[in-house]
Amino acid sequence: MPRLLVSVALEEILAFRGNLGVAQLSHNKRDEAARVLSSVFDVNLPVARIRVEALFPAASDRQLTL
DSSP states (O other): OOHHHHHHHTTTTOEEETTTTEEEOOGGGHHHHHHHHHHHHTOOHHHHHHHHHHHSOGGGGGSOOO
């Protein structure tokens, strides 16, 4: 699942924060994002969860952004 296509598929779920518009995924929307990716890309749900975690790590939500 390419990063650009994942971002397009999750456009309604992602939140863009900071002056640079960094895409972040809130903790309560991670399961929804995995389900969307699973259906769009026709992959198993665990595979989609791994990709969500790789592209939008949970720890980055707590870092300061410009």
